[in-house]
Amino acid sequence: QKEVEQDPGPLSVPEGAIVSLNCTYSNSAFQYFMWYRQYSRKGPELLMYTYSSGNKEDGRFTAQVDKSSKYISLFIRDSQPSDSATYLCAMSGAGGSEKLVFGKGMKLTVNP
Amino acid sequence: NAGVMQNPRHLVRRRGQEARLRCSPMKGHSHVYWYRQLPEEGLKFMVYLQKENIIDESGMPKERFSAEFPKEGPSILRIQQVVRGDSAAYFCASSPWGGRIADTQYFGPGTRLTVL
Numbered sequence: 001q002k003e004v005e006q007d008p009g010p011l012s013v014p015e016g017a018i019v020s021l022n023c024t025y026s027n028s029a030f031q032y033f034m035w036y037r038q039y040s041r042k043g044p045e046l047l048m049y050t051y052s053s054g055n056k057e058d059g060r061f062t063a064q065v066d067k068s069s070k071y072i073s074l075f076i077r078d079s080q081p082s083d084s085a086t087y088l089c090a091m092s093g094a095g096g097s098e099k100l101v102f103g104k105g106m107k108l109t110v111n112p
Numbered sequence: 113n114a115g116v117m118q119n120p121r122h123l124v125r126r127r128g129q130e131a132r133l134r135c136s137p138m139k140g141h142s143h144v145y146w147y148r149q150l151p152e153e154g155l156k157f158m159v160y161l162q163k164e165n166i167i168d169e170s171g172m173p174k175e176r177f178s179a180e181f182p183k184e185g186p187s188i189l190r191i192q193q194v195v196r197g198d199s200a201a202y203f204c205a206s207s208p209w210g211g212r213i214a215d216t217q218y219f220g221p222g223t224r225l226t227v228l
Binding site for chain 1: 152155156170203217218222
């Protein structure tokens with residue numbers, strides 16, 4: 001079983017839709033949970049990070065972590081064509097500066 | 113504040129040649145990480161360095177790959193005797209002094225290595 005599992009998609013939605021992206025993980029030591037956005041042929045850009053369980057909201061983006069189920073989610077409200085990118089979940093251990101373990105990434109296309 | 117800088121952005125090598133990839137972390141960041149992204153794959157951790165120290169190299173292939181982060185200058189990822197399977201995007205990330213909550217990693221634009 002891989003440490004982090006993420007459905008690679010692709011996912012195509014109409015503009016304005018609510019998008020839900022998910023990852024599961026197997027390593028109980030993970031404490032930091034992050035979502036990165038990566039445009040084609042660019043480096044990953046940090047979108048959201050969450051420490052331990054709970055929700056975090058930033059504008060149209062909401063990140064959720066459920067440690068009991070080892071499941072994390074990213075919700076995008078009122079999706080825009082500019083949100084079209086690959087979304088990667090990433091996790092690390094208690095130190096915060098430890099190596100990140102990534103999911104494969106989900107390619108999202110938002111159609112105008 | 114300039115972000116993480118990597119050069120070259122694109123590198124073409126023939127099989128058997130050496131590849132040197134450079135990474136300059138963000139100002140004030142003393143931790144550097146290297147990741148590799150193979151086609152259709154997620155990013156895989158390779159190595160974690162602080163100035164003059166390798167902290168974790170558990171993701172580095174046992175042969176041909178090495179990394180350093182000298183006291184002065186950029187971090188270098190070196191691949192000797194490249195093979196076609198080394199073709200990938202190599203990303204560098206940096207983070208500030210460790211030990212604090214949410215010292216998250218910020219990524220550079222990557223170096224795309226093509227081995228002919």
